[in-house]
Amino acid sequence: MEKIILSEQEVINALCIFHAKFKRVQPQDVEIELMYDDAAGFTAEAYVNGQMDVYNTVNFITAIRLYIDEQLRRDSIAARIVLDLHDEEGIIAKIEW
Numbered sequence: 001m002e003k004i005i006l007s008e009q010e011v012i013n014a015l016c017i018f019h020a021k022f023k024r025v026q027p028q029d030v031e032i033e034l035m036y037d038d039a040a041g042f043t044a045e046a047y048v049n050g051q052m053d054v055y056n057t058v059n060f061i062t063a064i065r066l067y068i069d070e071q072l073r074r075d076s077i078a079a080r081i082v083l084d085l086h087d088e089e090g091i092i093a094k095i096e097w
Contacts (some may be wrong), residue, residue: 002097005092006053006064008034011083015055018063019046036085037055057083064093 006014012032020027031047044055055063060083065076075097082094 004090004095006067006093006095008092011060011064011091011093013071014063014067014093015044015046015060018059018066019048019053019055021066023048025049034091041084042085042091056081060093064095068095 001063006032016027016030019030033045035043038071061081068074068076080096084092088094
């Protein structure tokens with residue numbers, strides 16, 4: 001079973017790409033702020049042109065699947081994705097095939 005870990009920056013990149021497609025802008029025009037709360041879980045705020053959208057854990061996974069498909073050129077459907085809050089590395093994604 002192959003395993004990879006997406007760093008916090010890669011998770012941010014995945015959300016930028018996902019949000020950019022949704023808003024029809026360039027990924028570099030998107031700002032992302034990642035958060036974790038015991039009650040809400042993993043969330044992110046995405047900003048474009050002063051407008052904010054909030055993403056939840058399901059959106060994180062969807063964005064990471066798009067990133068796996070388009071950037072890593074791998075099968076995202078077969079991937080098991082687990083988000084983790086790491087003390088030193090921040091919010092990371094553990095992926096297994």
